[in-house]
Amino acid sequence: MRSAKLFQYQLPMDSGVILRDQRLVTREGWVIELCQDQQRAYGEIAPLPEFSIETAAEAGAQAQQLLSQWVAGEALELDTAFPSVAFGISCAMAELAAELPVTGNYLVAPLCSGDPDDLVVRLNQMPGDKVAKIKVGMYEAVRDGIVANMLLEAIPDMRLRLDANRQWTPLKAQQFAKYVKPEHRSSIAFLEEPCREPSDSLAFAQQTGINIAWDETVRDAGFEVKAEPGVAAIIIKPTLIGSLDRCISLIEQAHAAGLIAVISSSIESSLGLNQLARLAQWQTPNVIPGLDTMQLFQAQLMQSWPGCELPVIPLSELDVVWHK
Ligand SMILES: O=C(O)CCC(=O)C1=CC=C[C@@H](O)[C@@H]1C(=O)O
Ligand SMILES: [Mg+2]
Secondary structure (H helix, E strand, O other): OEEEEEEEEEEEEOOOOEEOOEEOOEEEEEEEEEEEOOEEEEEEEOOOOOOOOOOHHHHHHHHHHHHHHHHOOOOOOOOOOOHHHHHHHHHHHHHHOOOOOOOOOOOOOOEEOOOHHHHHHHHHOOOOOEEEEEEOOOOOHHHHHHHHHHHHHHOOOEEEEEEOOOOEOHHHHHHHHHOOOHHHHHHEEEEEOOEOOHHHHHHHHHHHOOOEEEOHHHHOOOOOOOOOOOEEEEEEOHHHHOOHHHHHHHHHHHHHOOOEEEEEOOOOOHHHHHHHHHHHHHHOOOOOOEOOOHHHEOOEEOOOOOOOOOOEEOHHHOEEEEEO
């Protein structure tokens, strides 16, 4: 016997969360519940505005269709579903089948988009490998270079991840690199997507000796995972990529090519973020995932993220919008 429910959620965000061109005031999405033989499992479907191709409404409508098929015992075609829907449903199915291990990797790379002094404090408290992530490309490239160089000098055992989100022209990327002393460049684990054009990013890596990682490019049509000089990693944001099978296949291809695969958040609620931490522990056990996004919220959903004290909204407070 199978049944399924779809719940709708809206969570208030911290003020000042900007996604590309818009402020994200509330995070909207769906929770799916699968029930089979007294067992229940959950998944989150939350297209990210400005990043996902599908809207929340489109994802909700497709989720209802697929859940009806699941209740009827039909096989699901997740490869052609919207990425957020494929991810949420495949997570819930993997939970039901006890395939998604319960232990998670909750070590995060502290994310800094503001004051670098805050980052120094957090890094000094961090156990084990010190890895931090800084958003660059939002202000002057020269300032980004000075900040990165300053941090690498202040905390010599740190590995720095940087993310430019394709904001730089080749010239600006060079202006950044100019301020990072050559002896510090190998402490930059990778710089995600420096330039608009992937070919410019590749040339930048080869010219400067600063390794890069693909994130947006992984979602471009025709992308193939391959070893290239200067490319260290691929970033996998499951909500934007698709089913667990698709994510795991990309991770395996990355490992076969000698690349690091980093599971990263698309600003899911604490429910989805916990599942990402479990996926990370399962498939990329020695890599710190990019999951430091709970701080962007004002509330958690159904379960808490380790160490996060924000109020937790229980499932009973969400509206059931569909069930079968
Ligand atoms: O990668 C991480 O460490 C956290 C996730 C993260 O930085 C992002 C998630 C989703 C959208 C973006 O705002 C942002 C990114 O730029 O990659
Ligand atoms: Mg990015």
